[in-house]
Amino acid sequence: MAGQVSATYPPGSREPGIVELSAAFGIAASTAQKALAHLRDTGEVRTELGLGTFVADSK
Secondary structure, three states: OOOOOOOOOOOOOEOOOHHHHHHHHOOOHHHHHHHHHHHHHOOOEEEEOOOEEEEOOOO
């Protein structure tokens, strides 16, 4: 496992792309995709077609 990476993104901020996330965390792109899908399913992030993935507003 790669060194631990921690990042905090404020509500409304754009998340890095799959390639950037996989490189930063030392994981496969498919794992980064699954993680973002989980965050999307739980409402933590939202994806806007053609724009990217953004941190959802606070609940």
